Amino acid sequence: MINTIYSGxxxxxxxxxxxxxxxxxxNRIWGVPMPNWAMPGRWFAHLxxxxxxxxxxxQSDEVPSELIVGWLFHYGVGVVYGIVFLLIVGTTWQTAPDFLTAWVFxxxxxxxxxxxxxxxxGLGWAASKTPTPWKSRGLGLIAHTVFGLGIWGSGVLIGSTI
Incomplete structure (x- = not known):
């Protein structure tokens, strides 16, 4: 179990x-704004x-160090997802990581x-209250596809050391 958590x-x-x-x-190629992790940090702190x-x-009250909280929240969620992924697929996935499994997750x-x-x-379900909800959804799906590539690539790197 410790190896699963560590690898996750x-x-x-x-x-x-x-x-x-x-x-x-x-951001550099197409001018897409970088994520502002202060707002998710503020949301998380308000929980x-x-x-x-x-x-x-x-418009909600600011919280101390909300940008730092946001970055920690962002990486904390990523780490939890990595652990949950391995708990679902099993550690044997690391011996032969496949992209499809990582991408679906x-x-x-x-x-x-x-x-x-x-x-x-306050952005609505699936960004429905934003000025361009379908653009936000599309960019989110692309970002999560890259997250899947990161799961797979990390699995390949970690699996090669097992």
Whole structure:
């Protein structure tokens, strides 16, 4: 079990780094704005104050170090996803990592953003209250595909050391 958790942490970190690298590439090539992790940080911090849903997270009270909280939340979720992935597929996946399994899992993880985080921040179900919801959804699906590539790539790297 310890090996599963350890490998899951590494896979989650690798996948989250891949997702962030993709955000950087999109920003540099196409001018897609970088994620503002302060707002998810603010939302996460407000959970401990008993507030899940906000009309507009930008209008909610600021919290100390919300940008740092947001980054920690972002990477914490990635690590949890890495561990959950290995708990679902089993550690034998690491001996022959396949992209399809990683991709299906990564696409499924977008549900948390669409149906918990975004409505909680006041953006509506699956970004329905944003100016361009279909663009947001498409970019999210691409980002989670890259997350899946990160799961698979991390699995390949970790599997080669087993």
């Amino acid at each position: 942490v590494l896979i989650g970190l690798g996948a989250t780094i891949a997702m962030d690298a993709w955000a950087f590439i999109q 401990f104050r008993g507030k899940i849903f906000h009309h507009d997270i930008g 990564a696409i499924a993880t977008i549900a948390a953003g669409w149906f918990i985080l975004q409505p909680g921040m």
